[in-house]
Amino acid sequence: MGGLRLPFSTRCVLLLNLVLAQASLLLFIGLLQGVNVFGFLKGRSLLSTPKFFLGAVFFCGLLTIAILRILGKIVEAESEARINRLRYQETRQLLDMLRAQRHDFLNHLQVISGLLQIGRFETARNYIGQVNQEISRPSNVFQNLLHRPEVAGLLLRKMEQAEASGVSFTVNLKTDLTSLGVPPLDFIRVLGNLIDNALDAVSSVPPEKRRVRVEISEGEHFYEIRVNNFRPLIPVRNLQKVFQKGFTTKKGKNEGFGLFIVKSLVEKHRGKIRVESNLVEGTTFVVSFPIHSCSRLSSQVKLPSA
Template identity: 40%
Template sequence: MTQYLVYFKTSIPPAWIAVVDIIIFGNTILGFIFLRKSVVLEEQDNLIRQQARHIQNLEEMIRNIRAQRHDFISHLQAVYGMLQMGKPESARAYLAEVTADIRILSQTLRLKQPEVAALIQQKAALAASRNISFGLIVESDLEKLAMRPYNLNRILGNLLDNAMEAVVFLATGDRYIRLEIGEDEQCYIISVSNSGPEIEEEIKEKIFETGFSTKGENRGLGLAIVREIVEHHGGQVRLTSQPTTFTVTLPKAG
């Protein structure tokens, strides 16, 4: 089958060219307007989702406060019963556990980031369910946090999970993790310690590498994620022993 191309030499009126140029220019402008609107709508959608998560975390904190207030009378009755039975040591141990829960709640209420406070409360409850003592010291409200709370929660979640995994095989009385949140003039300083076995020196250099783990295959992502997030936001993370402590330094906003 033979095809032919026929070319007719014709002149296009300048008015037509102007009309075509106007149409192309108009379509380009409309394209930029629609693109800008889509970006704005996406930003608004993200903001709405963030606000929804913020409200959800606040509601969860309020539920925790109400639950503790509801249980407080029962705790007092239990302590009174132990004292009546002549068991002061049992009463003292019971009170220590109750006051630890209250202390953690009061510490997290100092934070200006309710998402972070909610995560810490959840991890503290998880530690309690595993018979792990959870120490918490909050000396900063994180008001000038330069990253999204979501990313700080990824850092804290991985560090606290690793700490619990390190001590869960110890005797119950030896299981202990500790979270400290502090600051200086320029940075926030967050440290997570645990009473687990000391990490060998040759492993310290590899522990932040993707895929490296002492827990078996398909592990070793948590600490790599921590380092990636921290360094992306201009911070540093370091490991020291003994006790095993991961310290994260994050610059403040501004």
């Protein structure tokens, strides 16, 4: 394996399965011993009789399976609760953002009204164009990702972060991700890490070259996510090293894990990732995830009209 370290979430799942396996074995042995002790108190060894022994094994096995199923449902419920908490938090953030936009929009209306009252019609027209350009991007992101509010929330937050840093941030959505089979938590980690990596990279270049573009599209069998930063470029010798654990061109003991985590998560869900870097387009990280065919079929089912 060459020293490959699994993601924390994967290690937790493996550890939990190991603990459950050991617990089931101990539980099974404990139940058998309990049956034997019960028989000893009754003055006979129940397990010495084949009939009683097979019955005890069967009973203890069923009881162990039932307990493990209950534990499995508890773990599954906790995982679902985490996803629901994430969706709730992202939805709240979207609502807060929409309230802020409403407040700003009222201010814009007052400015436009004032310009019209003093006869500055051309200025009002230009101002309306600027306002329309400002509010159209977040609105389009929200409308195209109604089924994925956590993704919309992430993109809107990154838009605000980029604007505050003087970075031109463009989002081009060509799909609603309805048939995405990747859990929300993992998809957010992949997309968020790639965007953070791009925003961090452009912070070291002149302002006119601080451009980040995110594009999410849908093919016949896969979704494709492209995160591009125009500059800086990645040297050819480092193109395959950027996904290695601990590799970084920046100083800091906590650096060099973001892209390693991204690659681990992508491969965990049978996806692929690559990086391209050239003078014309800049640096682009490309991720592809297989489309969940069952989700696509269910989304295409149409109810008959009444």
